[in-house]
Amino acid sequence: MAKQKKSRISLPRKVVWTLKNEGVSSLVRKTKNYVASKSATKDNLVVKDLLFINGCGLPHPARYRVDHQIEQLEARGFSCDKVFYDNLDPSVLKFYRGFVFFHCPITDEVEALINQAHYFNKTCFFDIDDLVIHRRYTNQIPYVAAMDREDKAEYDDGVIRMEKTLKLCDCLITSTSALARELSENYQKPVLINRNVASEEMLKLSLDAISAVQPHPEKFIIGYLSGSITHNPDFDLIKPAILRLMSEHSNVYLEVMGYLDLPEEFEPFKRRIIKKKFSDWRKLPKIIADLDVNLAPLAPSIFNEAKSENKWTEAALVNTLTIASDLGAFSEVIEDGKTGLLAKTPDDWYEKLKFALESPAEVAAIVARANRLASKRYVTTYSGRDLSAYIESHLAKNIGFVLPTTNVSGGVNVVIKHSNILRNHGFDVTLISEAKPSDNIKNSDGELNVVSSVVHDFVAHFDTLVATLWTTTNFVKSYPSVNQRAYLVQNFETGFAEPGNPARFVANSTYCSPAGTLQYLTISEWCKNWLKDDFGQSAKYVPNGLDLSRFKFHERSFRGKKIKLLVEGNSADYYKNVDESFRVVERLDLSKFEIHYLSYEGEPKSWYHVDHFHHKVPADKVHEVYASCDILLKSSLLESFSYPPLEMMATGGFAVVAPNEGNAEYLADGDNCLLYEQGNLDSAVAQINRLVEDKALRQRLATGAKITVHSRDWQHLEDRIIKFYD
Numbered sequence: 261m262a263k264q265k266k267s268r269i270s271l272p273r274k275v276v277w278t279l280k281n282e283g284v285s286s287l288v289r290k291t292k293n294y295v296a297s298k299s300a301t302k303d304n305l306v307v308k309d310l311l312f313i314n315g316c317g318l319p320h321p322a323r324y325r326v327d328h329q330i331e332q333l334e335a336r337g338f339s340c341d342k343v344f345y346d347n348l349d350p351s352v353l354k355f356y357r358g359f360v361f362f363h364c365p366i367t368d369e370v371e372a373l374i375n376q377a378h379y380f381n382k383t384c385f386f387d388i389d390d391l392v393i394h395r396r397y398t399n400q401i402p403y404v405a406a407m408d409r410e411d412k413a414e415y416d417d418g419v420i421r422m423e424k425t426l427k428l429c430d431c432l433i434t435s436t437s438a439l440a441r442e443l444s445e446n447y448q449k450p451v452l453i454n455r456n457v458a459s460e461e462m463l464k465l466s467l468d469a470i471s472a473v474q475p476h477p478e479k480f481i482i483g484y485l486s487g488s489i490t491h492n493p494d495f496d497l498i499k500p501a502i503l504r505l506m507s508e509h510s511n512v513y514l515e516v517m518g519y520l521d522l523p524e525e526f527e528p529f530k531r532r533i534i535k536k537k538f539s540d541w542r543k544l545p546k547i548i549a550d551l552d553v554n555l556a557p558l559a560p561s562i563f564n565e566a567k568s569e570n571k572w573t574e575a576a577l578v579n580t581l582t583i584a585s586d587l588g589a590f591s592e593v594i595e596d597g598k599t600g601l602l603a604k605t606p607d608d609w610y611e612k613l614k615f616a617l618e619s620p621a622e623v624a625a626i627v628a629r630a631n632r633l634a635s636k637r638y639v640t641t642y643s644g645r646d647l648s649a650y651i652e653s654h655l656a657k658n659i660g661f662v663l664p665t666t667n668v669s670g671g672v673n674v675v676i677k678h679s680n681i682l683r684n685h686g687f688d689v690t691l692i693s694e695a696k697p698s699d700n701i702k703n704s705d706g707e708l709n710v711v712s713s714v715v716h717d718f719v720a721h722f723d724t725l726v727a728t729l730w731t732t733t734n735f736v737k738s739y740p741s742v743n744q745r746a747y748l749v750q751n752f753e754t755g756f757a758e759p760g761n762p763a764r765f766v767a768n769s770t771y772c773s774p775a776g777t778l779q780y781l782t783i784s785e786w787c788k789n790w791l792k793d794d795f796g797q798s799a800k801y802v803p804n805g806l807d808l809s810r811f812k813f814h815e816r817s818f819r820g821k822k823i824k825l826l827v828e829g830n831s832a833d834y835y836k837n838v839d840e841s842f843r844v845v846e847r848l849d850l851s852k853f854e855i856h857y858l859s860y861e862g863e864p865k866s867w868y869h870v871d872h873f874h875h876k877v878p879a880d881k882v883h884e885v886y887a888s889c890d891i892l893l894k895s896s897l898l899e900s901f902s903y904p905p906l907e908m909m910a911t912g913g914f915a916v917v918a919p920n921e922g923n924a925e926y927l928a929d930g931d932n933c934l935l936y937e938q939g940n941l942d943s944a945v946a947q948i949n950r951l952v953e954d955k956a957l958r959q960r961l962a963t964g965a966k967i968t969v970h971s972r973d974w975q976h977l978e979d980r981i982i983k984f985y986d
Contacts (some may be wrong), residue, residue, distance in 0.1 A: 307690075307711055307718045308339035310651070311356045313373075315345040315364025315422075323541065324456045324570065325362045325389050325435070331459055332644030333651070337741070339719040345369075350376060354700070354709040357688060357720060358383040358655050361429060363392070365421035374428045380709060381656040381688045386429035389456070391442065391566050393423045400563055402493065431654050433647070436589045438565040452650040455589070456568045457638045458577055462545065466577035469545035473578075476550075478511060480617050481534070483551035483580075485517040485544075485571075494564070497557040497585065499523065501609035506532060509617065515551060549578035553616050556584035557609075569593045572600055576634035579627045583612045599630040658688035659724045659985060661748075662732040665695040666710055668860045670903045671750045673879050674783060674804060675728050677974065680705040681981050692718075694732060703880040704810065724985060726781070729753065730767040737777065746779040746985075749787050749799065751900030751922070758834055771795040781984060784901045786921035802984045803925075804901045805974035811883045811910035813966065816890050818952055822854040825948070826889040826913075828904045831862035835898040837918070837938075842868045844893060844944040852952070858885050887911040891951060893944065896920060905933060906972060909965035914958060916947045926972070932964035 310333065312326045330340040341356075345364050350373040359377060361384065364370060374384050391397035398404050398419050407415060426432070432443050432451045440451045458466070482502060484495065506512045506529045515534040516522065526533060539547060548554055554575035558564040565588035572582045572594055584590035586602035594600035601612040616623055636642055659682060661675050679689045683706065691701065691710045698712035711718075713735060720741070727736040727747045736745050747770065754771075757763040771780075772795060780799035782788050791797040827845070829836035842865075845855055850869065857864055858874040874885050886892070892908040892915045899922025905915035906926065915933040917923060929935040934951065936943040951958060 305716050307355050307716055307720045308341055309357050309720050310338060310340045310360060311352065312340060312342040312360045312362060313345050313348055313364055313370070314342060314362050316362060320541070321363060321389055325387055328457055328459050328640050329454065329647065331640035332457070332647050335641045336644045336648035338648060348373060353377060353380065353382065354690070354711055356382065357658055358385065358651065360385045360387055360433070361425055362387040363422070364425050365418050366424040370425055371428065381683060381686050383431065383654050383656060384429040385431045385433055385651065386426045387433040388426070388439065389435040389568060391439065391563055392419055393426055395419055397563060400561060435568045436566055437592060438562070438588050442566070450654065452646065454647045456570050456573065457640055457643045458573055459640050463577060463635065463639050465542060466545045469549035469578045472546060473549050479513050480509065480511050481513045481515050481551050482553045482555060482613065483515045483548065484555045485547070493559045494557045497559060497606065498555055498609050499525070500606045501613055504610055505613050505617070512617065517547065544574060545578050548575050548580050551580050553613065554580050554582045556582055556590060558585040558587050560587060564588060573634050573638045576627070576630035579631050581616055581623050581627050583609070583616065597626070599626060599633055656686055656688040657723045658690065659726065660690045660692050660722045661726045661728055662692045662735050663694065664729050664731050666691060666693050666701060668876060668879050671728065674750060675748070676701060676708065676879065677705070678981055679708050681978050682985065683708065685982050692735070694735070703878070730770040733770045744779060745777065746781050749780055749782045749791060750784065751787070752790060752898060755835055755898045756833070771797060784922060785925050787900050800984055802980045803972065803977065804903070805972045805977045806906055806910055806969060808910065808969065808973050810880070811907060812887065813910065813912045814887065815912055815962070818890065823852060823891060823952055824854045824856055824889040825891045825893055826856045826858060826886070826908070827893050828858045829896060830859055831865055833862070835896065837895045837897045840895040840939070841893045844941050845869055847941060847945045848948065856889050883907065883911065886913060889913060891916060891948060893948065894918065895938070897938070899923060906969065909933070910969045912962060914951050914961055916944060916951070926968055928964065932961055932968045
């Protein structure tokens with residue numbers, strides 16, 4: 261794919277255009293904002309709920325739509341980060357449940373992140389507060405129409421790429437009804453109107469501004485705080501009314517802020533014109549508080565209908581009256597004569613201004629009502645309910661599996677399989693490793709996100725957290741922001757440690773959690789029974805399965821070759837009882853056998869006879885080891901669910917096994933396997949020799965094994981696994 265552009269207009273062209281049209285002061289201000297936005301990133305070491313990706317270099321929109329929405333969400337319990345889109349690294353995906361792209365044109369990095377997010381069932385929201393998403397809108401903007409051909413082409417390219425990001429996202433957020441209407445009609449995606457609101461800092465600054473107001477009874481100050489009139493026909497709506505009022509009343513002053521030259525008609529009143537340069541937003545409350553009237557004119561257009569009511573909010577918070585055009589968000593938010601004044605015609609503007617000048621008591625009541633409304637409904641802390649509910653309702657259900665390590669083992673393989681099934685059914689799945697490596701797991705089933713609890717901090721919300729070994733239950737039980745805590749019990753882990761080891765007490769205690777603390781889950785009927793009988797814990801049960809597309813059956817021939825006998829298990833774990841298997845090997849006629857040893861962790865002891873050692877074989881390659889051997893010898897003392905005999909049977913091989921609770925639910929002596937008494941080495945040798953010598957026995961076992969294995973196909977179990985975690 262060709263490298264996509266990163267900005268709507270190249271930086272040099274932006275500099276030239278701003279200098280030519282807005283002057284040096286504007287260029288300095290925008291440069292500072294651009295530098296600040298470029299540096300607004302950090303190395304992420306915290307797992308959170310949402311990442312906001314800001315695509316707008318201008319401070320005012322980004323403050324309202326990124327910073328303020330983050331405040332709204334954090335006041336509702338969400339955890340959030342932000343980054344400027346030029347600094348976006350798609351590898352951050354694993355650290356968040358969802359992504360909010362504000363005013364963000366498509367780039368290679370943006371597209372890569374969205375595509376990966378969809379694979380992992382993480383929701384992407386697109387937020388926009390202006391109709392810069394299609395040329396049918398932007399062609400109506402005067403300053404866009406004034407661009408030369410080359411700049412216009414580059415600007416249009418940015419608009420096109422803005423729409424591409426929007427189309428890739430799942431849900432939309434916007435600031436006004438007019439915007440929501442256009443988005444709903446043209447893009448058929450869920451849309452939320454989340455109006456612009458003030459931050460806590462703005463509220464504090466507004467209260468300070470009210471306290472610092474100095475009365476000026478000899479002056480009536482009308483304020484127009486905007487940009488360049490050259491590019492702002494809105495001022496034409498109010499110009500006649502202001503000129504008339506100033507000609508009739510010598511105490512009326514006009515305060516303008518921004519980069520503009522007043523029309524010549526105002527020359528006779530120049531002594532009553534107060535000009536202020538563009539100010540930092542933190543100074544704005546004091547400036548507005550000193551006004552008697554805040555003017556917010558908008559010329560009728562679809563673009564202006566989509567604009568927000570920020571001017572009213574900012575004025576209401578400092579007890580200043582707003583007179584606004586009866587258009588768009590102003591007409592929806594302002595109750596005329598109650599929380600502000602609305603005007604349509606030039607005569608309306610004059611009458612409303614005259615009313616404001618001549619009716620101080622009525623104005624005081626209006627601004628008091630507006631202040632009460634804005635202070636409660638238009639401040640981040642009080643206004644985030646709809647936004648948080650909308651985002652939560654569109655985030656996928658997320659599940660975290662806490663693992664001691666992601667190293668290959670039977671128990672880890674089960675978790676990985678469950679995780680892939682859940683991801684394929686729309687869940688957002690995270691594997692949380694209590695070891696340092698945090699690389700994603702990739703196999704033939706797909707890819708899973710992995711993060712490390714020893715490297716990363718966690719503040720994200722989880723719908724479900726699942727412990728997978730007794731050592732992981734502390735993380736799950738102590739994690740604060742989770743709906744359901746569960747414990748996937750795959751073995752009687754008290755027995756993992758030898759007698760005398762204090763770990764036995766701690767492991768045993770994890771089965772004694774008070775009612776309601778943990779939902780116990782298991783993949784073994786044996787575990788389900790002892791959890792109930794010995795600990796009084798009711799457990800949900802789902803059987804283990806096997807991927808038969810990987811474990812292919814092929815008939816074994818024992819004629820004219822050495823028989824390949826496989827021993828499986830970690831030699832360092834006493835309960836795997838690998839030593840017993842190799843004591844059996846010592847009693848075999850090794851001229852007839854080739855001994856293979858498969859271990860995920862422990863290595864062969866010095867006295868083991870091993871012809872081929874298979875060490876730390878990846879999970880999606882294990883089937884190749886079983887397929888290459890003829891007989892499995894398995895002597896474990898303790899298993900929750902013993903996979904190796906089932907895996908050997910699935911490939912057409914044969915299993916000679918010492919029975920334990922973990923294999924009893926599917927092994928039947930003489931039907932699909934041969935069993936021998938634990939510790940009876942001669943019995944094990946005899947069973948192995950029977951297999952070698954008796955073809956009819958092998959055929960009978962192979963037939964029984966096929967039936968057993970077919971009943972354990974993962975495809976038959978997927979619906980049960982989804983309900984298992986529901």
